[in-house]
Amino acid sequence: MKSLLVAAFSLFLILFSNMASAEQTPEKESVEAVDSTKAPETKKADFNVTETILEHIKDDHSWHLWGHTSVALPVILYTDKGLEFFSSSKLMNHEHEPVAYQGNYNYKLFEGKLRVAKADGTMDEELSKKVWDFSITKNVASLLITVLILLLIFLRVGSAYKKRGVTSSPKGLQSFMEPIIVFVRDEVAKPNIGHKYAKYMPFLLTIFFLILTNNFLGLIPFFPGGANVSGNIAFTMTLAVCVFILVNLQGNKSYWQHIFWMPGMHWSMKLFLAPIELIGVFTKPVSLMIRLFANITAGHILVLSLICLIFIFKTIFASAIAVPFAVFIGLIELLVAFLQAYIFTMLSAMYIGMATEEHPHHEGDHEPHYAENDEA
Numbered sequence: 001m002k003s004l005l006v007a008a009f010s011l012f013l014i015l016f017s018n019m020a021s022a023e024q025t026p027e028k029e030s031v032e033a034v035d036s037t038k039a040p041e042t043k044k045a046d047f048n049v050t051e052t053i054l055e056h057i058k059d060d061h062s063w064h065l066w067g068h069t070s071v072a073l074p075v076i077l078y079t080d081k082g083l084e085f086f087s088s089s090k091l092m093n094h095e096h097e098p099v100a101y102q103g104n105y106n107y108k109l110f111e112g113k114l115r116v117a118k119a120d121g122t123m124d125e126e127l128s129k130k131v132w133d134f135s136i137t138k139n140v141a142s143l144l145i146t147v148l149i150l151l152l153i154f155l156r157v158g159s160a161y162k163k164r165g166v167t168s169s170p171k172g173l174q175s176f177m178e179p180i181i182v183f184v185r186d187e188v189a190k191p192n193i194g195h196k197y198a199k200y201m202p203f204l205l206t207i208f209f210l211i212l213t214n215n216f217l218g219l220i221p222f223f224p225g226g227a228n229v230s231g232n233i234a235f236t237m238t239l240a241v242c243v244f245i246l247v248n249l250q251g252n253k254s255y256w257q258h259i260f261w262m263p264g265m266h267w268s269m270k271l272f273l274a275p276i277e278l279i280g281v282f283t284k285p286v287s288l289m290i291r292l293f294a295n296i297t298a299g300h301i302l303v304l305s306l307i308c309l310i311f312i313f314k315t316i317f318a319s320a321i322a323v324p325f326a327v328f329i330g331l332i333e334l335l336v337a338f339l340q341a342y343i344f345t346m347l348s349a350m351y352i353g354m355a356t357e358e359h360p361h362h363e364g365d366h367e368p369h370y371a372e373n374d375e376a
Helices: 002-021 026-034 049-057 138-164 173-193 197-219 233-250 253-260 267-313 316-356
Strands: 062-066 069-072 074-079 082-087 106-110 113-116
Touching (some): 049 267, 062 138, 138 197, 197 316, 253 316
Antiparallel strands (some): 074 082
């Protein structure tokens, strides 16, 4: 439903923008051409919906606050001439427009990416390949803030358990966090992994609270929120790769046997199923990556599209429709923020459980081996 709403709003905004650009009448153009005695005025650029939405959901080398005010972030580059450090404020002028900065090379931002510029201002693709960008961008800064928040919370909760003990009743922040941790343990880890769940609880809790905190921070429209970390494909890919490595490293003999040479079946079916099972090993983390990325990004685009309706119609009356709908979608996004963290963690636990599950042994290739006390 969310994807359909995003598609409908995107189509509407594109059609409306095309209609608005086509409303340049010849009469108005002729009047402007004849009236040349007036002093030239700076023409304001038309409101670009696509550019506005993409600017809010993409990563950046600075953290925009309001107007032309931004928080400059450190730029860290490694080139063939060595390391280089400078502030991202040198890449922008006072009107928040990209300008060139002369360091080891002539650096400039092209569509949010730091590249090497030629003398005429165009991008030098050859020299840009020599530049490795390790800058603290907006998403990286937001991720560091998330890590700091989680450290403060769990160090405090951990110290409370050491003082009061595990059996004592929780208090304060401890009483707020314990039901969530118990929920992940009883509803996610135990049902999907089994008796070995305790070994994987730190990993599952880490990815659950990391995704949840980033999702909540992304819904806050002002600093230190507003960053679209979970809507960044690099972030979701990193989490998916971590799950992929853990699952396949912890996979037992039975797990790999069921992939490459499934027991209990004819050899012809084994040859048919082996490629399919092998492809499934790689499609599982890909589905984790795309699901989280697409849902969070779609939510941000939908809310921003509703807000942009006010600037498209250029009337305060549009806010009577746009703002309530934006608030409603924002409340739904609170549920989606928790739901996506839960789904990612649950599927990760399911994949771990599938890799570590002890399957019953088989006698031969066709008949399964049943336990002696099985009277079925």
